Amino acid sequence: MPSPDSLRSAIRDVVDFPKPGIIFKDITPILSDAGLFRDSITLLCDTAGGQKIDKVVGIDARGFIFAAAVADRLGAGFVPVRKKGKLPWETRQMSYSLEYGESVVEIHRDAVAPGETVLLIDDLLATGGTAAAALALLDQLGANVVGVAFLLELGFLNGREKLGGHKIESILVFD
């Protein structure tokens, strides 16, 4: 199994982006390196623990990059949770707040069938608002969420506390 250490050292801290006071974790150096990107997908796939996953759900937009690759690797379908106004079919909506603003996410109302096993993936857990909104949508659809996985977690923001009793795994935690 790859070591997360090389992923950690590739991440760039960008100060005061997108707002003063925020230290933004830039993951693009992982994406642009073939080996690091592959390792990040391997580590995220491992969080499924060999369970059969029907749908990997990814969150707009950085979450899509990882979730789609994980879905392909696990032989699962991919489902997008998108920012408001981007999905063409009938949706369920949820508003939320995040580290630097507020937003609304949507999912197609038939994207996951009741009882289907779901792995929810996003690039980063900060305050937990985004993932909590995605989990609320999946709950409305009757999904069986068997895992929630992040590449990065900003542990000092205690986002996990918003994610109820779910099994949460982060590849890298920043304290």
Ligand SMILES: O=P(O)(O)OC[C@H]1O[C@H](OP(=O)(O)OP(=O)(O)O)[C@H](O)[C@@H]1O
């Ligand atoms: O835990 P939270 O405080 O909710 O923050 C985490 C969310 O913030 C970022 O998304 P962003 O909305 O910036 O969108 P992007 O992926 O399109 O850059 C990140 O990709 C997570 O989805």
Ligand SMILES: Nc1ncnc2[nH]cnc12
């Ligand atoms: N500090 C941060 N860096 C990168 N993405 C984020 N999403 C929310 N907070 C973030």
